[in-house]
Amino acid sequence: MMKRMFCVLVVLVAFIAAAPAQSATFPEKEVQIIIPWAPGGATDLIFRALAVSTEKYLGQAVVIVNKAGGGGAVGYVEGSKAKPDGYTLVTAVTPLTILPHNVKTSFTYKDFEPVINVVRDPAMFLVRSDAPWKTTKEFLEQAKKNPGMISVGNSGAGGGVHLIAMAFEKAMGVKFNHIPFSGGGPSVTALLGGHINAVSVSPPEGISQVQAGKLRIMALFSEGRFDMFPDIPTCKEQGVNFAMGQWRGLAAPKGTPAAVIQKLHDAFKKGMEDAGFKKNAKDMAVNLSYMSSGDLGKTMAADHEFYGILVREIKK
Amino acid sequence: MIESLQHLISGFEIATTVANLLYCLLGAIAGTLVGILPGLGPIAGIALLIPVTFGLSPTSAIIMLAGIYYGAMYGGSTTSILLNVPGETASVITCIDGYQMAQKGRAGPALAMCAIGSFIAGTLAIFGMVFLAPPLADAALAFGPAEYFSLMVCGFIVLSNVTGNSLLKSLMMAVVGLIIGTVGLDPVTGDYRFTFDSMYLLSGIEFVAVAIGLFGIAEVLSNVDQPLENLEQKVIVPRFRDLYPSLQDLKKSVGAIFRGAGIGFGVGLIPGPAPVIATYASYMVEKKVSKHPEEFGQGAIEGVSGPESANNAACQTAFIPLFVLGIPFAPPTAILLGALMIHGVVPGPMMISDHPDVFWGVIASMYIGNFILLLLNLPFVPVFANILRIPKKILLPVIMLFCITGMFTVNNSIDDVWLMVFCGVLGFVMRKWAYEAAPLLLALVLGPKLEVAFRQSLMLSHGSFRIFVERPVSLVFLLATLIFLCVPAFQWVIRKWIRRST
Numbered sequence: 001m002m003k004r005m006f007c008v009l010v011v012l013v014a015f016i017a018a019a020p021a022q023s024a025t026f027p028e029k030e031v032q033i034i035i036p037w038a039p040g041g042a043t044d045l046i047f048r049a050l051a052v053s054t055e056k057y058l059g060q061a062v063v064i065v066n067k068a069g070g071g072g073a074v075g076y077v078e079g080s081k082a083k084p085d086g087y088t089l090v091t092a093v094t095p096l097t098i099l100p101h102n103v104k105t106s107f108t109y110k111d112f113e114p115v116i117n118v119v120r121d122p123a124m125f126l127v128r129s130d131a132p133w134k135t136t137k138e139f140l141e142q143a144k145k146n147p148g149m150i151s152v153g154n155s156g157a158g159g160g161v162h163l164i165a166m167a168f169e170k171a172m173g174v175k176f177n178h179i180p181f182s183g184g185g186p187s188v189t190a191l192l193g194g195h196i197n198a199v200s201v202s203p204p205e206g207i208s209q210v211q212a213g214k215l216r217i218m219a220l221f222s223e224g225r226f227d228m229f230p231d232i233p234t235c236k237e238q239g240v241n242f243a244m245g246q247w248r249g250l251a252a253p254k255g256t257p258a259a260v261i262q263k264l265h266d267a268f269k270k271g272m273e274d275a276g277f278k279k280n281a282k283d284m285a286v287n288l289s290y291m292s293s294g295d296l297g298k299t300m301a302a303d304h305e306f307y308g309i310l311v312r313e314i315k316k
Numbered sequence: 317m318i319e320s321l322q323h324l325i326s327g328f329e330i331a332t333t334v335a336n337l338l339y340c341l342l343g344a345i346a347g348t349l350v351g352i353l354p355g356l357g358p359i360a361g362i363a364l365l366i367p368v369t370f371g372l373s374p375t376s377a378i379i380m381l382a383g384i385y386y387g388a389m390y391g392g393s394t395t396s397i398l399l400n401v402p403g404e405t406a407s408v409i410t411c412i413d414g415y416q417m418a419q420k421g422r423a424g425p426a427l428a429m430c431a432i433g434s435f436i437a438g439t440l441a442i443f444g445m446v447f448l449a450p451p452l453a454d455a456a457l458a459f460g461p462a463e464y465f466s467l468m469v470c471g472f473i474v475l476s477n478v479t480g481n482s483l484l485k486s487l488m489m490a491v492v493g494l495i496i497g498t499v500g501l502d503p504v505t506g507d508y509r510f511t512f513d514s515m516y517l518l519s520g521i522e523f524v525a526v527a528i529g530l531f532g533i534a535e536v537l538s539n540v541d542q543p544l545e546n547l548e549q550k551v552i553v554p555r556f557r558d559l560y561p562s563l564q565d566l567k568k569s570v571g572a573i574f575r576g577a578g579i580g581f582g583v584g585l586i587p588g589p590a591p592v593i594a595t596y597a598s599y600m601v602e603k604k605v606s607k608h609p610e611e612f613g614q615g616a617i618e619g620v621s622g623p624e625s626a627n628n629a630a631c632q633t634a635f636i637p638l639f640v641l642g643i644p645f646a647p648p649t650a651i652l653l654g655a656l657m658i659h660g661v662v663p664g665p666m667m668i669s670d671h672p673d674v675f676w677g678v679i680a681s682m683y684i685g686n687f688i689l690l691l692l693n694l695p696f697v698p699v700f701a702n703i704l705r706i707p708k709k710i711l712l713p714v715i716m717l718f719c720i721t722g723m724f725t726v727n728n729s730i731d732d733v734w735l736m737v738f739c740g741v742l743g744f745v746m747r748k749w750a751y752e753a754a755p756l757l758l759a760l761v762l763g764p765k766l767e768v769a770f771r772q773s774l775m776l777s778h779g780s781f782r783i784f785v786e787r788p789v790s791l792v793f794l795l796a797t798l799i800f801l802c803v804p805a806f807q808w809v810i811r812k813w814i815r816r817s818t
Binding site for chain 2: 038039040041042044045048049051052064065066067068069070071073074077102103104106148151156157158159162177178179180181182183185186188189190192193194195196204207208209211212214276279280283284285
């Protein structure tokens with residue numbers, strides 16, 4: 001009995017002793033980032049660019065693996081079950097805090113350790129340039145007079161921009177007719193063709209149409225103005241008290257050693273500050289917004305709470 | 317018109333620099349390889365190579381990445397014809413007659429006609445793009461959920477009996493396809509359907525796994541099912557004069573290629589799985605206009621050259637909405653959109669005026685790329701055709717290996733491989749009782765789109781079905797479907813009436 005106890009103790013000590021040794025030499029092989037969406041989306045592209053710019057600071061290759069399906073659930077399950085050694089990361093994006101409320105999932109944000117936040121996208125409503133409303137207030141008045149008659153497209157049921165549109169409607173006391181599409185592209189197309197009245201999007205979706213004057217930004221839900229369109233006032237500036245956006249960062253499976261997280265955080269932070277990456281982000285109209293591991297964790301917890309209340313109200 | 321030509325000439329100046337020619341060649345080679353490997357499609361190919369292009373100019377980068385997309389359309393037919401394994405989704409239909417041709421020792425003409433047809437159709441589609449892009453892109457916008465639904469219904473009814481053997485069996489297979497197409501995330505509520513708490517089913521039934529299983533694996537199993545002597549004797553040695561198409565093959569294919577190009581160009585403008593629909597439609601049309609419809613399914617060359625031309629035209633046309641509207645209608649163009657943005661070129665209404673060098677350079681490179689692909693593919697025809705000389709006892713395990721590794725690369729998922737194997741067994745049983753795989757695959761592609769369009773339409777109309785008949789474009793498609801369904805009934809009534817009156 002004593003002998004067995006001793007063995008267990010030895011193994012435990014060996015593990016504890018080995019842990020810092022492991023993180024001291026980290027990374028010894030390539031680091032993998034799981035993206036729970038198909039290639040080509042906004043999250044996929046920006047992290048592909050970040051992977052390239054971070055490699056030289058990490059000293060190892062950063063490989064992107066797409067695990068699409070189930071509105072992101074497939075990739076997150078895979079990420080939460082991965083070995084917590086820092087060699088497998090996932091992109092932590094707003095839907096991580098929405099999905100567990102919407103459907104039965106085996107994970108929540110608590111199954112992940114936040115590493116770093118990279119992007120914060122403002123959300124906005126776009127309308128056709130020939131739409132009768134000029135300001136956010138006019139748009140809302142119309143919505144108030146005709147509940148359920150203004151159709152608002154979104155990029156997918158239960159996705160970030162869908163819930164932001166719902167939160168907006170709730171905060172303003174109006175009712176929209178929400179039409180889900182499979183992706184931001186199809187929803188913007190339907191708006192261009194005049195099949196719906198407005199669309200809820202995150203940049204870069206619809207940006208080129210706004211630049212060409214075919215679409216207008218009807219309501220901008222960010223705290224500050226949008227770099228690309230400095231003339232467009234935010235909702236708050238127009239006296240409509242509403243601001244919401246989506247974040248995109250990196251997280252590791254629960255239990256990843258803090259020292260490893262710190263190393264990853266530092267490397268990706270340098271990758272974010274790399275001139276080449278900054279140019280890529282600017283070209284894609286992506287709004288870079290650094291947050292430390294701790295701050296990303298707080299944001300995830302707060303949004304988990306917020307979307308939980310919202311989803312429960314919708315499902316009622 | 318003149319202005320477009322001038323721009324095009326300056327585009328050729330950009331595309332014919334040594335560096336850009338090299339990138340075009342690289343893209344074409346990568347595309348052909350990606351097309352040949354079953355499973356691995358243009359999406360994965362482009363995604364893998366985007367980081368490689370970071371140091372390049374936007375024009376060179378897009379020239380190379382676009383080459384992968386249309387190059388894959390050339391390569392996709394190779395395994396369909398030789399091994400009955402669709403190389404990518406748009407080559408499913410090519411399996412039907414292409415494989416039969418190969419079994420008769422005529423793999424060479426089939427492969428060569430694919431390359432020639434793809435070249436002609438691709439080039440025609442680029443011409444269409446140069447002169448008609450802006451008005452066509454606006455026309456595509458007229459398609460809202462209601463129009464899209466009616467078009468899908470029309471396509472579904474008309475195309476589901478594509479092989480024309482038994483309408484009842486085809487419809488049964490189509491319904492099976494519709495049913496398994498509902499598995500996964502509900503597109504309107506975001507809930508999970510028919511997933512039985514399985515992680516794997518969350519993302520729905522993977523089309524590629526079903527396609528490779530029903531065609532490729534089932535083919536291997538059917539071969540194994542033969543008596544051993546049969547298997548050992550049956551080695552196909554193509555005669556030298558059968559390596560390239562005869563004059564008769566060319567004559568038969570000319571019409572098919574031009575019709576295929578037209579169909580592909582039209583369908584390519586519609587959002588969704590355009591190349592797949594275009595190939596089914598082209599096959600259907602060829603069978604209808606053919607003087608020998610009984611040859612279809614037995615190795616009719618029009619059944620290969622038509623659809624292969626159509627998918628190439630559709631894939632070129634998919635660049636119109638991408639460049640002119642900035643909106644990707646198909647997944648491979650979605651990833652090209654991302655690639656453009658990463659290089660600081662925002663596709664959309666302003667692209668032609670803001671970045672004329674990229675736009676016209678890439679268009680010009682497509683002419684060159686299609687020519688390179690023709691030169692690249694034709695010399696390999698004898699090489700590929702001779703693959704069939706390998707004894708089956710070696711070839712069959714190699715096909716299995718090929719299918720399994722190819723399938724795994726699509727989603728890095730071992731479950732996909734199991735699904736493929738299961739579908740292989742299913743396909744084997746289906747063949748025994750003469751059930752066709754093509755209608756099932758069409759339904760699996762169209763079903764989810766059909767459902768989304770239907771529910772979106774009803775949400776927009778607040779539950780009123782009148783939206784489908786009040787919108788003119790939608791009404792036209794529904795009437796066309798009705799006529800198509802009624803014609804056989806009318807024919808029957810009239811024939812009966814004539815018989816009685818005589």
